[in-house]
Amino acid sequence: MASPHRPAAPPKARPGDRIAVLSTSFAAPAAYPAVHEQALRRLREVTGLEPVEFPTTRAHNPSPEARAADINAAFADPSIRAIQAVVGGDDLITVVPHLDADAALNDPKPFLGYSDNTHLHNWLWHLGIASYYGGSTQVHLGPGPDVDEIHARSLLAALMKGGAIELTRPGRSEDFGHDWADPRALTAEGDRRPTEPWVWLGPRRAVSGRTWGGCLEVVVDILAAGRFELGPSALAGGILLVETSEELPSATRVHRYLRALGERGLLSHVAGVMVAQPPVSSFDDQPDDETRTRRRAEQADAVERVVSRYCPHAVVVIGVPFGHTRPQWIVPYGGRITVDGMGRQVTADYL
Structure with a gap:
């Protein structure tokens, strides 16, 4: 076992x-x-x-x-x-x-x-x-x-x-603030827009487990460098944390990264997956609202395709703000999070 x-x-x-x-x-x-x-x-x-x-x-x-x-x-x-x-x-x-x-x-x-x-x-x-x-x-x-x-x-x-704290939607969020060299950075928020409802996938049940994961681009580097040493069974019953950076990886890239984790055997052991609200704009790429919504939906679809193949048993929530957007929840890493697909709630235990 x-x-x-x-x-x-x-x-x-x-x-x-x-x-x-x-x-x-x-x-x-x-x-x-x-x-x-x-x-x-x-x-x-x-x-x-x-x-x-x-x-x-x-x-x-x-x-x-x-x-x-x-x-x-x-x-x-x-x-x-x-x-x-x-x-x-x-x-x-x-x-x-x-x-x-x-x-x-x-x-x-x-x-x-x-x-x-x-x-x-x-x-x-x-x-x-x-x-x-x-x-x-x-x-x-x-x-x-x-x-x-x-x-x-x-x-x-x-x-x-x-x-223990129930993690909730902040209502409004920003992908980035003002340039830190701009005096406005000290006093003004960035371009904050309404947040979208979280996406829930998988069984309608509650799972509770210890977390591992993080920024997806970095997780791939960790695996490439041979620094995940305990084997997939170490994640048994756990919650995988997934978020993407301000580099705005495409949905295709996200799908490939997650598919690699699946082929490594990591996804089959987890009980739940918590995916952060992704940034979909940057200083150099500021699309309209329709494009922002489409990019978030495309990334959610990429997650769903991989989950349905490698861990259909997992309870999945997409959109929790613990990554590269602001406001941000700080969440346990190695500590316990409960993802409740029935009650549509996420609770973090800060021990």
């Missing part, structure tokens, strides 16, 4: 504790310090934690070795009780070989990040340490007039409070 992987949740931080703010991939604070400074202030205000920067947080083009050294140092420092990534990027695949597993195992602490940080989540997951998918100081704390309510709520749950 398959043996699922069960990562343990690290201890929560407490008010007044120190939280490391790290540029794990792209060092955005080096180029956009005003957004970074506002993010640090809001992080203090929302959580009561004290942000701590490390040598590469504001460094220009820090090396993989230097970024890994900061991650290792944050885990090794007993005064640091949580770690949050500034933003994603496209280079964490080169950082992972330099990480110190003993430092993380000796003092596990909550880690928050998404996108390229999928590499770090997968690394911690293999070590048996649960983390939290989502959260970017440069995207979700620094820009705009304030911190979105659902983001603040899940941020506190992940870092400090724990508990």
Whole structure:
């Protein structure tokens, strides 16, 4: 019988504790310090934690070795009780070989990040340490007039409070905000539009399991680099997290990526699949409303084709905002999520 992987949740931080703010991939604070400074202030205000920067947080083009050294140092420092990534990027695949597993195992602490940080989540997951998918100081704390309510709520749950939260539609969302070099980035929302109802597929029943997955483009890189080492049975009864990036992969590309996971045997073991609301526009590609709706529908159709072939038993929900759109729910990675196809509800347990 398959043996699922069960990562343990690290201890929560407490008010007044120190939280490391790290540029794990792209060092955005080096180029956009005003957004970074506002993010640090809001992080203090929302959580009561004290942000701590490390040598590469504001460094220009820090090396993989230097970024890994900061991650290792944050885990090794007993005064640091949580770690949050500034933003994603496209280079964490080169950082992972330099990480110190003993430092993380000796003092596990909550880690928050998404996108390229999928590499770090997968690394911690293999070590048996649960983390939290989502959260970017440069995207979700620094820009705009304030911190979105659902983001603040899940941020506190992940870092400090724990508990179970029903994930809900935010009503309006944006694919991207103002350019961080634009003064409006500090005070104004991006182009927010009404959200669409979630799409439900599969049996009308509730499933509850531990999560794995992340940004789909990065998951494919993880598999190509040979860094999924426990085998498909580790996902038995679990919930697969799937989201796509601001690179806006086509529905055809999404279908191919998911099909590859199916051929790897990963999809046949999961009990549920939670797919994020995908971004369908960018600074360089701003289509009309009809095209945006069509792109989301095409990606949902791609998911349905793969699921019907490789895991028709799975309960699937498409559209939950935990990826590259804002507002964003931060969700457990290695922790437990319940996907209820009968009640049409999603509940995350922040342990």
